[in-house]
Amino acid sequence: MIELFGITFDYTLRNVVFGAAILGIVGGVIGCLAVLRQQSLLSDAVSHAALPGICVAFLATGVRSTPILMAGAAVTGLLGALLVLGLVRSTRLREDAALGIVLSTFFGFGTVLLTRISRTGDADQAGLSSFLFGQAASLVATDVVAMAVLGTITLVVVAVAFKEFKASTFDPGFAASIGLPVTGLSILLTLLIVSAIVIGLQAVGVILMVTVLVAPALAARQWTTDLGRMMILAGFLGGASGITGALLSATVSRLPTGPTIVLIASAIVIVSVLFAPGRGVAWGAAERRRTGRRVRAEWADRAERHQLPGGNDHLAPQSSGRLPAPVAEGSGR
Amino acid sequence: MSFAVIIILTGALTAISCALVGSFLVLRRTAMVGDAISHSVLLGIVAVFWLTNGSRNEILMAIGAGAVGLVTVALIELVRGTGRVREDAAIGLVFPALFSIGVILVSRFPGTVHLDVQHVLYGEIAFAPLRQLELFGMDLGYRSLWVLGTMAVINLLFVTLLFKELKLSTFDAGLATTLGFAPVLLHYLLMGLVSATTVIAFDSVGAILVVAMLIVPGAAAYLLTDRLGIMLVIASLVGAFSAWGGYLVARQFDASISGAMATVAGLFLVAAALGSPRHGIVVRAMDRSRLRRRFDVRLLVAHLAGGTQVEDLPAQFRWSAAMVQRTLDRAQRQGFVTREPGGTFRVTPAGTDLAAGTGVGSGD
Numbered sequence: 141m142i143e144l145f146g147i148t149f150d151y152t153l154r155n156v157v158f159g160a161a162i163l164g165i166v167g168g169v170i171g172c173l174a175v176l177r178q179q180s181l182l183s184d185a186v187s188h189a190a191l192p193g194i195c196v197a198f199l200a201t202g203v204r205s206t207p208i209l210m211a212g213a214a215v216t217g218l219l220g221a222l223l224v225l226g227l228v229r230s231t232r233l234r235e236d237a238a239l240g241i242v243l244s245t246f247f248g249f250g251t252v253l254l255t256r257i258s259r260t261g262d263a264d265q266a267g268l269s270s271f272l273f274g275q276a277a278s279l280v281a282t283d284v285v286a287m288a289v290l291g292t293i294t295l296v297v298v299a300v301a302f303k304e305f306k307a308s309t310f311d312p313g314f315a316a317s318i319g320l321p322v323t324g325l326s327i328l329l330t331l332l333i334v335s336a337i338v339i340g341l342q343a344v345g346v347i348l349m350v351t352v353l354v355a356p357a358l359a360a361r362q363w364t365t366d367l368g369r370m371m372i373l374a375g376f377l378g379g380a381s382g383i384t385g386a387l388l389s390a391t392v393s394r395l396p397t398g399p400t401i402v403l404i405a406s407a408i409v410i411v412s413v414l415f416a417p418g419r420g421v422a423w424g425a426a427e428r429r430r431t432g433r434r435v436r437a438e439w440a441d442r443a444e445r446h447q448l449p450g451g452n453d454h455l456a457p458q459s460s461g462r463l464p465a466p467v468a469e470g471s472g473r
Numbered sequence: 474m475s476f477a478v479i480i481i482l483t484g485a486l487t488a489i490s491c492a493l494v495g496s497f498l499v500l501r502r503t504a505m506v507g508d509a510i511s512h513s514v515l516l517g518i519v520a521v522f523w524l525t526n527g528s529r530n531e532i533l534m535a536i537g538a539g540a541v542g543l544v545t546v547a548l549i550e551l552v553r554g555t556g557r558v559r560e561d562a563a564i565g566l567v568f569p570a571l572f573s574i575g576v577i578l579v580s581r582f583p584g585t586v587h588l589d590v591q592h593v594l595y596g597e598i599a600f601a602p603l604r605q606l607e608l609f610g611m612d613l614g615y616r617s618l619w620v621l622g623t624m625a626v627i628n629l630l631f632v633t634l635l636f637k638e639l640k641l642s643t644f645d646a647g648l649a650t651t652l653g654f655a656p657v658l659l660h661y662l663l664m665g666l667v668s669a670t671t672v673i674a675f676d677s678v679g680a681i682l683v684v685a686m687l688i689v690p691g692a693a694a695y696l697l698t699d700r701l702g703i704m705l706v707i708a709s710l711v712g713a714f715s716a717w718g719g720y721l722v723a724r725q726f727d728a729s730i731s732g733a734m735a736t737v738a739g740l741f742l743v744a745a746a747l748g749s750p751r752h753g754i755v756v757r758a759m760d761r762s763r764l765r766r767r768f769d770v771r772l773l774v775a776h777l778a779g780g781t782q783v784e785d786l787p788a789q790f791r792w793s794a795a796m797v798q799r800t801l802d803r804a805q806r807q808g809f810v811t812r813e814p815g816g817t818f819r820v821t822p823a824g825t826d827l828a829a830g831t832g833v834g835s836g837d
Contacts, residue, residue: 175562178561179561180562180565181561181564184508184565227746230746230757231752231754232695232696232752234502234504236503236504237499237502237504237692237695239504240504240505240507240684240689241688241689241692243681243684244682244688244739245735245736245738245739245742246739247732248682248685248734248736248738248739249732249735249736249739250732251594251728251732252723252728252729252732253728255595255728255729256726256727256728259727272594348569348572351570351573354562354565355566358566361557394580395577396577398576399572399573399574399576399577400573402569402573403570403574403577406566406570406573413558420557421555421557
């Protein structure tokens with residue numbers, strides 16, 4: 141065992157750290173594409189839609205094996221995403237309603253199955269309800285291996301199709317005109333979102349998975365305008381918040397993993413939106429103040445040189461901090 | 474009254490309260506804001522529990538939740554207003570954070586907050602028959618019916634008294650502003666009521682399934698009608714029948730009642746999406762294929778009138794021989810072409826008229 145920051149690095153904790161790192165990195169990278177394409181809430185719907193799949197997979201096989209549950213989650217998650225698309229395309233419902241419908245009815249069906257499983261008194265059920273809010277401490281080595289395999293595949297796909305994703309995200313018209321399969325890429329991205337969500341199910345849970353995708357991407361977006369750098373940074377921030385949250389939750393009693401990771405990731409977003417150089421809110425406010433000072437000084441200087449009629453009082457800074465409109469010569473005559 | 478009736482009535486009143494305000498969320502394209510509110514009210518409930526030493530007073534909770542709901546809407550607006558984050562991402566950022574704080578408080582301090590995670594997710598509608606409302610020492614009957622009945626009446630009054638204002642600001646916010654209505658005020662009023670309804674419904678159906686009750690009946694009704702008043706009635710009916718059906722399903726399978734209600738509501742929606750007489754997928758598909766067939770006949774007749782030979786049609790239109798045959802048969806049945814004894818086709822006067830309408834092949 142290795143001691144690190146006073147935390148004993150035993151078997152469980154090692155799984156927790158690796159698992160959280162994988163889900164944070166994959167979620168962060170995939171989340172960049174989801175956020176930039178304004179599909180943040182699709183990931184929320186997909187992750188809720190994963191719940192019935194987990195239950196069906198368990199009911200069908202009777203074993204709580206991570207790869208099987210992941211497969212079930214992926215199937216209903218993808219079904220949910222396609223249903224959102226289908227509702228938007230073939231009915232008069234808008235995307236927001238379609239997302240809400242899929243999210244709530246799939247989740248409702250999932251709770252029916254979940255309560256059904258729990259009332260048959262199956263001892264394994266305790267393992268299933270941890271999929272709601274996540275329980276990083278329940279990760280075992282084979283889970284982490286499954287997550288790592290799926291995560292690697294996902295990241296490789298992003299790396300291989302990076303150029304294509306970039307083009308179809310920022311300029312779908314251009315991408316189509318040079319012959320890229322834009323619809324195919326959208327479906328591929330939905331698949332990648334599903335796989336990122338499936339990776340995080342056990343540690344973060346279906347309800348809060350959306351943050352793992354959205355928050356690191358939002359934070360990274362504040363610091364850079366380059367998609368590649370944004371993805372790397374989001375992966376790093378996602379991994380960092382995942383590890384921190386999972387460690388906290390595994391060491392402090394009664395601290396659910398999902399919510400802890402969510403709060404850490406959200407805090408990173410707040411700091412980034414406020415203070416990121418060049419783009420942050422605080423940066424913008426300081427920039428405005430500097431500009432105001434410069435303009436006021438310029439005007440005072442100009443007034444001194446030209447001695448406008450009626451004195452220069454109107455050029456003194458007002459309580460509003462704004463300059464009054466300059467008085468034209470001969471006005472009011 | 475039997476337990477079953479109390480539970481079904483509680484569920485139906487929940488669903489009707491939600492459907493009345495939820496329909497407007499669907500129409501205003503803010504369904505996911507309703508989702509966000511229904512998650513974050515958990516924080517309001519926990520806060521009220523804490524501040525009042527574990528009170529379950531519904532009025533206090535509705536006010537607390539109303540406040541948190543408005544804070545949620547304002548926060549989403551604030552994040553979006555920085556210009557750094559788009560609306561969908563703002564929603565996806567704000568409500569999980571607020572919900573997480575609520576969940577952590579619930580799981581860290583189960584002693585002070587009489588809530589557990591199961592309750593947060595599923596509600597406890599099954600306990601509705603067990604609680605009575607006592608006021609001034611008098612037993613007034615089932616508490617849940619009083620509370621949800623009051624909420625349903627408040628929402629009904631809201632949508633009937635402000636019907637004109639809601640209608641105008643929902644369908645034409647610009648005109649509403651011009652005419653001196655206050656759509657922004659109305660928006661926040663609606664969001665406040667959504668929050669209050671959510672927290673009242675929370676007890677019965679839990680945080681996430683409230684979303685089903687808010688959005689799904691309204692969406693199903695929207696697929697069935699173009700009139701706002703009728704939509705509200707249909708949404709309430711769909712909600713009430715979902716509650717009833719959900720109870721039966723849950724009894725049958727010994728599972729979560731609220732989850733079953735959401736599932737049944739989803740089935741209603743699928744039925745409406747497929748079978749709606751005007752906007753349904755089936756009707757629209759039939760319309761499309763009828764239009765396509767009619768167009769095919771006109772195209773064929775016009776080209777025959779213009780002198781194209783039947784043998785050339787497959788190559789010209791890239792139609793299969795069977796397709797040409799089907800369309801010829803159809804045109805013949807409709808009296809636009811007749812078959813000559815020699816096996817050739819002749820365009821009838823009606824066919825010539827049809828062809829003239831298409832502008833193809835009719836030089837004269």
